[in-house]
Amino acid sequence: MNNILEIKNLSKHYEGFSLNNISFSVPQGYIMGFIGPNGAGKTTTIKLILNMVCPDSGEIALFGENTTSNSSEIKNDIGVVMDLPFYVEDWKVKDVEAAVSPFYSHWNSNVFDNYIHKFNIAKNKKVKELSRGMKVKLMLAAALSHDAKLLVLDEPTSGLDPVARDELMDILGEFVTDENKGILFSTHITSDLEKIADYITFIIDGRIEFTGEKDKLLESYLLVKGGLSDLTTEQKKCIVGYREHSVGFEGMIKTDNIKQLPFDTAFEKISLDEIIIYMNKEAKGHE
Amino acid sequence: MNRTLSFTKLDYITIKPYLTLKNILIFVLVFAFIGYGTGDSSAMIGMLMMYSTIYASYPFAVGDKNGIDTLYATLPIAKKNIVAGRYIFALCLNVCVCAISLIASAILMTALGKRFSWGETLITILICFAFFSILEALQLPIYFKLGYAKAKFLAYLPLAAFPAAVMVISIFVGKDSFSAFIESMFSWIQANDFYAAAFIVIIWFLIMLFSGLLSYRFYKKRDF
Numbered sequence: 001m002n003n004i005l006e007i008k009n010l011s012k013h014y015e016g017f018s019l020n021n022i023s024f025s026v027p028q029g030y031i032m033g034f035i036g037p038n039g040a041g042k043t044t045t046i047k048l049i050l051n052m053v054c055p056d057s058g059e060i061a062l063f064g065e066n067t068t069s070n071s072s073e074i075k076n077d078i079g080v081v082m083d084l085p086f087y088v089e090d091w092k093v094k095d096v097e098a099a100v101s102p103f104y105s106h107w108n109s110n111v112f113d114n115y116i117h118k119f120n121i122a123k124n125k126k127v128k129e130l131s132r133g134m135k136v137k138l139m140l141a142a143a144l145s146h147d148a149k150l151l152v153l154d155e156p157t158s159g160l161d162p163v164a165r166d167e168l169m170d171i172l173g174e175f176v177t178d179e180n181k182g183i184l185f186s187t188h189i190t191s192d193l194e195k196i197a198d199y200i201t202f203i204i205d206g207r208i209e210f211t212g213e214k215d216k217l218l219e220s221y222l223l224v225k226g227g228l229s230d231l232t233t234e235q236k237k238c239i240v241g242y243r244e245h246s247v248g249f250e251g252m253i254k255t256d257n258i259k260q261l262p263f264d265t266a267f268e269k270i271s272l273d274e275i276i277i278y279m280n281k282e283a284k285g286h287e
Numbered sequence: 288m289n290r291t292l293s294f295t296k297l298d299y300i301t302i303k304p305y306l307t308l309k310n311i312l313i314f315v316l317v318f319a320f321i322g323y324g325t326g327d328s329s330a331m332i333g334m335l336m337m338y339s340t341i342y343a344s345y346p347f348a349v350g351d352k353n354g355i356d357t358l359y360a361t362l363p364i365a366k367k368n369i370v371a372g373r374y375i376f377a378l379c380l381n382v383c384v385c386a387i388s389l390i391a392s393a394i395l396m397t398a399l400g401k402r403f404s405w406g407e408t409l410i411t412i413l414i415c416f417a418f419f420s421i422l423e424a425l426q427l428p429i430y431f432k433l434g435y436a437k438a439k440f441l442a443y444l445p446l447a448a449f450p451a452a453v454m455v456i457s458i459f460v461g462k463d464s465f466s467a468f469i470e471s472m473f474s475w476i477q478a479n480d481f482y483a484a485a486f487i488v489i490i491w492f493l494i495m496l497f498s499g500l501l502s503y504r505f506y507k508k509r510d511f
Binding site: 075102 | 303349356358362364365368511
């Protein structure tokens with residue numbers, strides 16, 4: 001399986017935050033969910049991929065090519081949707097096309113027009129007159145109109161209503177039906193990823209906690225609950241994000257460790273959201 | 288289309304919403320007022336070129352407000368093309384304003400019944416073009432390094448620094464010596480107009496080249 005994006009030992013240090021030696025890859029034909037709490041390093045990683053910031057060390061390869069050697073040409077094959085719109089607020093929708101289309105060798109005005117029509121965006125409207133959801137759709141329309149092979153999405157669904165999010169998921173699902181394409185989808189709304197992601201990279205405090213198949217991640221952990229007197233100190237250490245409340249405890253445990261807990265402990269399937277919450281609690285607990 | 292020129296076009300599209308009829312009307316009125324008041328086209332041309340310099344910084348101002356550097360980062364364009372494209376945009380703007388100044392001066396001076404010389408006006412325009420494009424060459428690297436919000440105060444320092452430098456030099460070398468030097472320089476220019484023009488063009492070109500290289504150096508290292 002070929003990787004459309006490959007990141008190796010990437011580091012970037014800021015005052016108060018460091019991205020530490022992160023490595024992961026996005027295989028062709030799949031959607032990689034990039035998850036983590038706010039401030040974990042998702043946007044920094046995306047900025048590094050897009051060459052918006054210079055890495056201190058490490059390598060980024062897109063379509064097998066090192067990005068530092070030929071980053072501007074490579075961007076012909078990348079579509080980007082960020083959390084905040086990056087078009088001039090006073091531009092009309094038709095200005096957006098006029099501004100960006102000359103840069104792409106495979107820009108297709110018909111595809112752009114089709115998406116604008118499909119998303120019900122009026123071409124004569126100014127960007128500032130569009131709702132947040134419409135602005136995201138406008139960025140998406142531009143990202144999908146130049147035959148991109150990789151979509152990089154940074155929190156595109158935050159602020160969208162459930163209907164708009166569902167539409168977006170459909171479009172992304174359709175995009176990866178072409179096995180030469182792939183998506184890096186950064187979000188903290190993990191319910192979206194539970195629907196469509198094939199792989200998950202989980203980042204926390206600037207380090208990768210997990211990268212691999214989504215189903216493996218969900219199978220690797222279980223939600224655990226029990227009474228207060230049930231656990232020894234050693235057993236508590238097995239629980240990620242252990243928290244006591246008035247009637248008992250709760251936390252998350254690695255599936256491999258469940259035998260270490262009492263037989264009457266309750267285990268439940270865990271969601272991506274809960275994994276982030278407990279991992280975050282664990283990380284904060286160690287600070 | 289060449290990507291540098293595509294970027295020049297993008298800069299034009301960036302400032303297009305602000306080239307409103309209202310703004311153009313203000314320019315025309317100020318232009319006519321100065322022309323009527325002074326009866327001379329030089330002040331009008333200088334004023335228009337000053338507006339051109341202000342408009343040349345608009346892509347930075349609008350870009351800062353809208354986070355447009357993120358858009359540039361998503362496009363298949365190298366940073367050197369971005370810098371070159373912006374310099375071409377600033378120069379094109381100056382050339383357009385020069386052409387408008389020439390035509391507007393001819394119309395207004397004729398309408399006011401004042402003396403108008405195509406040759407003299409053209410020389411005034413060329414001097415203004417050289418002066419204001421050099422001012423922009425000093426400003427652009429500051430904008431590329433700091434962005435508009437941080438640079439807007441510093442960027443106008445060269446405009447104040449020029450008369451200050453003239454004043455300081457005249458104090459140091461003596462007012463009479465300085466005046467004599469300026470007079471001899473003008474005499475030399477009049478006597479050797481071809482060499483003087485060639486010298487000015489070479490100096491202008493070197494300033495632009497150095498400014499462009501400095502801007503690229505700053506912009507390459509900037510994180511967004």
